[in-house]
Amino acid sequence: MEFNAVYHQASDNYCYPLNEDELIINIKTGYDVKSVSIILGDPFAAGILGGGEHWDGKKEPIIYKKRLKNQIWWTTTVRPEYKRLKYYFELQTGEESWFYFEDGFVSSEQMHLEGRSRQCFVFPWMNPCDVPRTPAWVNDTVWYQIFPDRFCNGDPSNDPENVVLWREHGSVTNEECFGGDLAGITDKLDYLQNLGINGLYLTPINEAPSNHKYDTTDYTKIDPRFGDEETFKHLVKEAHKRGIRVMLDGVFNHSGYYFAPWQDVLAKGPESEYYDWFMINEWPFDKNGQAAKKKQYYTFAFYDSMPKINTNNPKVRKYFVDICANWVENYGIDGIRLDVANEVSHRFCKELHARVKEINPDIYILGEIWHNALPWLRGDEFDAVMNYPLGQSIKDFWIDKSLTNEDFEYTINRCYTSYMQQTNDVLFNLLDSHDTKRLRSDVKNLDEYFAQIAVLFAMPGSPCIYYGTEIAMEGSYDPDCRRCMPWSDIEAGKYAERSRIISTLIHLRRQEPLLKSRNFHFPNDYAAYRRVIQFQKVDFPDCYVEVLINCCEEDVEVVPQGEILLERHYIDSTLLSNGILIRRIRK
Template sequence: MLKEAVYHRPKNNYAYAYDKETIHIRLHTKKDDVKKVSLIHGDPYDWNKGEWQTQRAEMKKTGSDDLFDYWFASIQPLYRRLRYSFLLEDETEQTVYTEKGFYEKVPVEGIDYHFCFPFLNPIDAFEAPNWVKETIWYQIFPERFANGDPSLDPEGTVVWGSKDPTPTNFFGGDFQGVIDHLDYLEELGVNGIYFTPIFKAHSNHKYDTIDYMEIDPQFGDKKTFRKLISKCHDRGIRVMLDAVFNHSGYYFEPFQDVIEKGTESKYAQWFHLKENKVVTEPLPNYDAFGFVPSMPKLNTEDPEVKAYLLKVARYWIEEFDIDGWRLDVANEVDHAFWREFRHTVKEAKPDAYILGEIWHDSMPWLQGDQFDAVMNYPFTNAVVDFFAKKNITLSHFKNQLTHVQHMYPESVNEVSFNLLDSHDTPRVLTYAKGDKKAAKLMYLFQLSYSGTPCIYYGDEIGMTGGEDPGCRKCMVWEEQDQDLELFAFIKKMIKLRKTAPAFGNDGEFSFVDYGDELLAYEKISETQSMIFLINPTTEAYDLRFEENIKQVVDVDEDSNMKDHNIHLAPSGFIILERR
């Protein structure tokens, strides 16, 4: 037994309050090294005749990646206190893993040997909004979705879709355009809209804010925005806005004052100036997003900046009833600010969703005091690499996803924002080099995976586009130019997620093994057990099931089941349900 590979930490994603009564405990060991793990646990004050009283619970192996096996137990301690250790067994030995190391027997002479969960305080239980677990998001880049009111078009606006997008051109997308197409979104089945920034800005992408309290005039006014929110809510569609609090735009009034007056400006402390006067070329002499001079970094430690941004966070919730904030470049803003931000937002609307844009391991932001979730780019990368780019093996893909599943507490995973592409990446079909079958497999996997999935506008009708600005084309509204078959497929997957209990977040996800070439996973809820079989290869795949199963829905006409014999076409799939 390789003891050096055994790891547990009594906090974060290894020991946490899942709800007000339940503690989740995790452990990892070297892959294929330990055969059985038992959790030895007890109340620290429960003693009898000088001995600490303990119980044992067998831990479940919840997955493996290329290095580790992951073990899990769910405990509801009677008095909400817990001391615990782990009994590890293989074919030849057993050992007890404690906070002080490894022992042959369970140390009972003192509880200080054991890991400690001091008390399950209800306020420490991570509680993300329940509605997010049932939400399918649709990301809209407002400038490119629909032009519903040409009278708002910025100077120089070009005819819709008449040119390729560039970093500087405008096509006139606006709020009225979104309102005009809410029937379309409702038909697709989405029930959440994530808007990239809508506030007054200089660029077409609006990530260079001029005024955080005003809507960009090309999109409409506050009356139209309030109408949009109301109409969305009438249809059961939630709305999340994009907040750029890491940096402002070049034409943000306080920064313009700093440009004019330098360190003599009353706003000098709002930014991170390195010299008396602002210099933008060849590199800015102030902190910025990357080295982009038009995006000066805000000093969120400054009390005035903090008060201003928190006012913004509260205003759009209280005045317009938005349902969430997506936070741009969230990892470059200090944790203290995000803690105050969460308090402000949850005070204004307790079930508002707070989503951080972080592309790497985000555990420091996901401990219940800052964000509800982050954009799940590790998930994105694994799915794109496997299905679209085809540059990793099935084994590698499963290892990556298993690692992602164990990065965060289960309460975080349930609301993790799972995207396949966005305004910052190539589109799904472009990743897949036009392979629609591969794209379908990506959507099947995304929509049947734990978390809250997001579809980037236009992907559902087959739009393509490379890196920014190519991924920001105008939405195609001419039906003859839309891929209606792909639309119907994604619509059917969304309906399944909403109607089949195990398909969505109610189903516990786990990989199963039906052969080295076949991607197979189970989703099991209290009332339903589903099996997903995906053939990612270029050859047909046949297998026989002895279980009592039925096909859930016929969505891949080239794959089928007769009696217990299953035929999977190349890039084919089948969804089964245990009877």
């Protein structure tokens, strides 16, 4: 047996409570393992520990599995009668059997040695307050990310003196301000509602000198170029009237250069009461803009104008937790996204979680983390993270033509075995954002474009589209991905067909429960075609939803069956050209 391929631990995504009654247990093995059983029972079923008891447990097969690139992920759900569990595994290759304990592998012969210890895995107690809980509404949400300065100018009276005439086509720079504001977003809420959107994610709206606002000057104020507190409250109220939730972006890893505490540090140095609010190593600072690279103080990346906030400092944590609490209480927002979330302290994240969940247990806390984020997703920090690994994996399949449908299966399964199931339900899934090249500029044609979005909308979690995605808006890397929304062309109907397809996907996602389901598998009905994606969403005993996407050069013969929910290039009910077929099939 491939011993090195086997892994389990009685914690994190390998063993965790799904709710107060159910415990999820996962184990990885190599492909040589043909069957896995779990032997389980109450730790005290045979007596108290160390009392000479002989504990056996009950044997149950583990039947659910997902294929990874080099391993199999086996899954079972158990209901410990007394809220605790003791267990080990039996692994069979067809030729041999091995028993897997916390201290390693034991042969059948060793299992029968009298007096030999059995160091079982143990989940001690399923305390309800330790169960990771995520807000259920997020799984029903389709998000729309807005970069306010470039979305819509609804109130020219708050435009700055250097405002640039709205540019519906062509590139933009980080120095240009186009006058987009909160009133403009409010004006377009009906447009978003008709599109099917029911969640808004706004990049920062607090006072800052830049157009992107990630260099915050005042966390207590709405930027005057966007409006004021009443403008934002009105936006939230009108959004809620339409069933649209609102999430704000919080920048707590670093501040802007003109943040008052930083200005105090620059004026007073170590004598400033805010000196420990930042991560300063040396004073005075270099005057040539090289302080960050010389490690005189830490910053966001190497921008001297964005000093890193010291969230290890209790006073700093309280200040920013109070800021977020005010957003929730005063504005009535539904979510908070933390920028550069992997660099703020875990202590800050835990205190933030405790405070805002006390105000609104249903608040959604989202972290910007681009890599595996399990340490932040154990139930006491974030509800979810921006699922960049999923988006990158989807795009890679279309970019790298050597990848097969098996490779696609492996990479999707990797993304959804990294976390707990309740986390998977609310992962923030996206294909592009204000930080990346736009999807349309990454693909050759609209067939590929809509196919990737269709995959996104059929995945567990909560899908997000970036403003302009509905019209296949182009844009290269930052800042070109932040172009102005071409409202004149949209209102003239130039992009009506593109918007119709995206709106159909959005409404289908919201109306079809199976598309939101965490339960999916990859059958092998189209093995003859290397690049046909096929997966099925299963949650009901009588039906499932199947997603078929043809990425081949040739047409694919499809067996006509089920109720068609969405089709693109499905010809004569038998052939699938380079396109999409989503259908509900009765068992």
